[in-house]
Amino acid sequence: MREKILGSVIHGLGRGKEFGFPTINIKLIDNDLHIKNGVYVVAITICREVARNVSTTFNGMLYVGTRPTLDLQEITIEIHILDFNEDLYNQQISFQILHKIRDEIRFENVNELIEQLHRDREMVYGYLSSIFFNSSKQ
DSSP states (O other), rough: OOOOEEEEEOOSSHHHHHTTTOOEEEEEESSSOOSSSSSEEEEEEEETTTTTTTTEEEEEEEEOOOOOGOOOOOEEEEEETOOOOOOOOTTTEEEEEEEEEEEEEOOHHHHHEEEEHHHHHHHHHHHHHHHHHHHOOO
16 A cells, blocks of 8 residues: 655645646645655545545645756645645645656746646546556456
8 A cells, every 4th residue: 555645735836826737735744755856646635524534535746846947946745636626725635646757857948847747647647547447447
């Protein structure tokens, strides 16, 4: 079983939303993330009601890195949740890494980055479809 990584949703710079890929920025809780910078397929669990142990799981695209195309230095952990549009600030989430899509890349400009994000998202959907297809055959 894959390790669940716990975090709180914090405010970021809002660049993902500007690029058409809104993200939740994650501050880890009691975990170190020992993975290489890059883009990953993840399953995200959002705690809806702690007292009743109610949660919802979504799929998404995790980015871990320094955002070199934007000339930033600090490591960030952010997730673009697929087909999702809710405010999750200050909520706790957990996520599990399912598959690596690619390493971190420095692009020549933001337009190249956005084009790659579209390709990454298609790869995430493709990976998730393959999991569903393979599990439904059993």
